[in-house]
Amino acid sequence: MSFESLLFQAVNGFASASGLFLVAAGLSIIFGVTRIVNMAHGSFYMLGLYLAVTLAPRLGEVFGDALGFWGAILGAALITAALGALVEVLLLRRIYAAPELYQLLATFALLLILSDATLALWGPEDILGPRAPGLTGTVELLGRQLPDSDIFLALIGPIVLIVLHIVLTRTRFGRLVRAATQDREMVAALGINEAVLFTAVFALGTGIAGFGGALQMAREPANLALDLSVLGDAFVVVVIGGLGSIRGAYLAALLVAEVKALCTALGIVEVAGFTFNMSRLTLVAEFLVMAVVLVVRPHGLFGRPLPPAARRGDMEAPLAPLGQRGRFLVLAALALFAAVPLFGLVSSYAPVLALDMVIAALFAASLHLLMGPGGLASFGHAAYFGLGAYGTAYAATVLGLPTPLALGVGIITASAGAVLFGWFCVRLEGVYFAMLTLAFAQIVWSIAHQWEEVTGGSNGLFGVWPDAPFDSAGGLYLAALAVTVLGLVLLRRLVFAPLGLALRAARDSRLRAEASGIAVEKVRWLAFAVAGTLCGAAGGLFAFAKGSISPEAISVGRSIDGLVMVLLGGVHSLMGPLLGAGGLTLLQDMVMRESPFWRGLLGLLILALVLAFPSGLAGGLRRVRSTP
Amino acid sequence: MSTLAPLLEMEGLDAWYGEAKILFGLSLQVAPGEAVALVGRNGAGKSTTLKAIIGLVRRRARRLSFGGTDLIPLPTHAIARLGIGYVPEDRRIFTELTVRENLDLGRRPPRPGAGRAAWTLEAVFELFPQLGDMRERRGGQMSGGEQQMLAVARALIGNPALLLLDEPSEGVAPIVVEQMGRALARLKATGLSLLICEENSDLCAGLCDRVLRIEQGELRGPAPAPPP
Known part of the structure; x- marks a missing residue:
């Protein structure tokens, strides 16, 4: 080069x-x-x-x-x-x-x-625009032809940066923006709308x-x-530049773009006898840069810690153990789900749909441990789902392990990933935590996409079928139900155990929790590991249920599905993620088959629900029940 | 005690901070040109009373009006525009903005019939000469006392008829407290009404016409003015 x-x-x-x-x-x-x-x-x-x-x-x-x-x-x-x-x-x-x-x-x-x-x-087709008039030529630089339009684009960024800087520092609007960024209430108290x-x-x-x-x-x-x-x-x-910092955003954009460009320019390099294609790194490069920056500067290059947000919305009622009636309802629901294979005689589709719901329930419940009791919104839970699914699929197809062992391999893979990524993530909170988890999920996704020798690349791994006695729809379903119920019981016990109490204490007030001797980061790390492990189990079951796993199934959309399930159900209740998982799975299944615009319809429904029940479905039900 | 119709009228004010109820049926009045002090221990509800007036906390009242206008349904900025200046606890200066920029954000045209000269930059710099010497300094680089002066100046330049002051002497050097006391006395002499949360009796002595004591969210001690 x-x-x-x-x-x-x-x-x-x-x-x-x-x-x-x-x-x-x-x-x-x-x-x-x-x-x-x-x-x-x-x-x-x-x-x-x-x-x-x-x-x-x-x-x-x-x-x-x-x-x-x-x-x-x-x-x-x-x-x-x-x-x-x-x-x-x-x-x-x-x-x-x-x-x-x-x-x-x-x-x-x-x-x-x-x-x-x-x-x-x-419509679904890509649409090409015209070329820029006047910018169709090239400029010669050191023997290379650089397109005019690239040079123009390269200049636009700094120009906008300067214009924004002038607007923010020299105009009344800019002063208002800077003042409101610091203290909205005080801006209003000065008579500004x-x-x-x-x-x-x-x-x-x-x-x-x-x-x-x-x-x-x-x-x-x-x-x-x-x-x-x-x-x-x-x-x-x-996040690299620091939330709220404009020049930080430009520097970070430059850093990310240049690191990517460098990877492309380096191409194939040989290190200690191994040939390594650096251009493959472009997909993960930005996330690696982000991970490094956040570990060194948790609030980004130019960011400052946000003022602690006042707790908004409904105060959470303390979690209560199930009463007699609750226990009865749970057992009834369990019996209903256990009886699903019998419905299979009437509708062959019932066990398939129920299997999806059960897997979604475990996925959502594991995410809920972080979001509800942990108060940490992960935007990258798909990572552990993916590690579990790929681990299981690899063990079942390439290594030829029996079904339960293959699932075990998947769970261990996810667990290892959660322990590793979690160590970085639990150092952060709030939006920064969300973004770092997203970054790790993108790294996992990119690896799945690009490490063809192991993951099968964009096609993924297929032919992941369970062996007897799990090879029938009912057999696999009952096994998945058993794993999910085990996982849910474990999660519930955990939330009421000292670890769960410490986790909730750290969520409600990190300072007070630390002052009373709770090692907040360790507690969160452990919770992160448990959530990732159980999520990996859901991923492994998913691989068996679909018979295949591909990068598409573990993309950012999967993480978002998890968030939607937990939020729809309500973070303040242990039943919330289960209701949300069941609801979303049913909904996707019904709406998806009816309309090509199912995503938009789902969006409208989410908006309606958010506006009507700002504390989630479970919270909404509780409120309806408590108002006579 | 003034005989004019009250400027601020409050009857049966309840207020909440999040889920916690802080004020229980508070009633008080402030007449034009009158200075009223609210005293009470930490957590008694003094700050919340001021925040309830300006609309920064959830509240309910039989009556909460300013110059005859009901404040309850109004958003904070509309209340401020009626002519209420707010000098908050901890001053809440915009630390990224300079002195001049902080003042610029507070600027409001005088209301018609205010009956006194409108506040200008030069007028507030005359009242607090230190601020005039540091016009281009960032709020974050000022001392506590300087920030306190800026907070008062920022409220004044909005040309209020009533100034709500939350602990203006807290964390401020004694010499600045004295200066603040003189400045507030001058303001009162121009006909500005003051409602001050203050523990420092030196500041209130000679300035305040009445002292009201709040305990656990209710008025105690010297009784509020009888209803007219």
Whole structure:
């Protein structure tokens, strides 16, 4: 590899950094003022690109190519900003006082809705935009041809950075944004209308994201996968740079883009006799950078610890052991589930659906240990599901181990992963914890995707069938039910055991828990390991149930499903995740078969539920029951 | 005791902090140009009373009005715009912003018929000369006493008719307390009403017309003014 090609990649890195920065800057400003992590932020980027490729040819017919192209970019940015303002007024304004997790859920529902709205409006095909008029040539640099458009993009990032800096430091709006980022209440007490400020900030943030998307018109086609991929990148950049810091976001975007470019430039390297393809690392590079930065600087390069958030929403009632009636209900439900194979005589589909529900219940309940009693929202629980599933599948197919042993291998794999990743994660809290868990899940996903020799690459591993007596639908189902019930009993015992008490104490007040002698990080690490282990069991069962495992099944969507299950059911109750898992599985099964727009419908339903029951289904039921 | 119609009227105020009820049926009045002190132990509910007036905590009252306008349904910014300045506990200066920027955020046009000259930057710098010497300093780089002056100045430049002051002498050097006392006396002389949570009797002596004692969220001791 020559110095020239390294330089070439470095310029390319600057161009990518601009795109990353535009999305991350908007996300960061919105979070700073409203304290909402906008899960739908990537959707506004995607919409910006779709709008631009749609507007450009139409405007081009009227005003000529050049005006059409640049007019389309401006128009797309303005429309996304207006859409952002609308979303803020109609949705976010109602949930500022809701618990953080429900805000995440609501904006995630928005992501689902916008994704399907885009599908409905523009169809599933990628759409290519026109090339940038006037930027179709190349510039020669050290014997290499660099496209004009890349140089233009490389410059846009610093330009926006400077403009934002001027707006934030020199204008009244900027002063308001900085003041509100520190203390919203005090801003209101000075007679400033927060509602208008919040709408403006949200419009600004989404407008910048739309602008960033529109700028990519000449570089990449508009496609439906952009929202999630851009969101993941933006999270990483914002977390590395420090939430709320604009220059941090730019530096982080540059760091990530350059590390990726370096991996590409290095190509295949030989280290101690091993050949290693560095370009394969591009997928995990940003997450590795993030993991390193967060371990050294837990709040990112330029971030500061957030002021401790006042506990919002309903105060949690202490967990109570089941009464006699509760025990009866649980036994009745258990008996019903155990009898499912008998229904199989009537409907052959019943045991299949019930198996999905049982696996989902174990998955959601293991996540709930972290989210409910632990107060730690993991956005990467799919990692342990994946490790369990791949471990099991590998043991069953390649090693040819009998079913129970293969499941054991999967559980141990997940457990090892949880112990390793957990050590890093439990050092962080809140949004940073969520982002680091997401990062580790992406690493696991990338490994599954790229380590073809072991994981089968994008095809995954198949032919993972259980052997007798688990090879019938009923046999596998009963085994899965047994494993799940064991797992649930263990989780429940744990929550009421001293470890569970310590975990809940650390959630309610970390300072007080530490002052009374609880080693908070150790307790959380142990809980993380237990949650990962049980999640691995769910993953192993999943591999047997489907007969295969592929990277798609352990993508970020799986982690989000888990979050939705726990949040729908309610974090404040041990029954919550079970209700949520059952509900979501049924719903996905029913809605998915009815409509190509099932994600959007699911999003609408989640929004309706969040607005109607801000404390989850289980909490809503409790409230309905307690009001005479 | 003034004979004018009260500026602030509060009857049967209950307030909550999260799930915990802090105030139980508080009633008090502040007349135009009057200075009223609220005293009581830590946790008695003094700060919560001020926060309830400005709308920062959940509250309920038979009556809570300012200049005849019901405050209960109004959002915080609308209450502030009626002419209530709030100087919070711990001052809550915007630490990333300079002195001038902090003051700029507090600026509000004078209400018609206020009957006194509008506050300007120069006027607050005349009242607190130290602030004038550090216009471009960031809030985070100021001493506690300087921050306290800035917090009062930031409220004044909004041209309020009533100033809510939460522990203005807390964590402040004695010499600054004296200066603050003189400044507050000057403000009172311009006809500004003051409602002060204060433990420092030096500051209140000669300044406050009445002292009300709060215990466990209820008024005790010197009785509030009888209803008109």
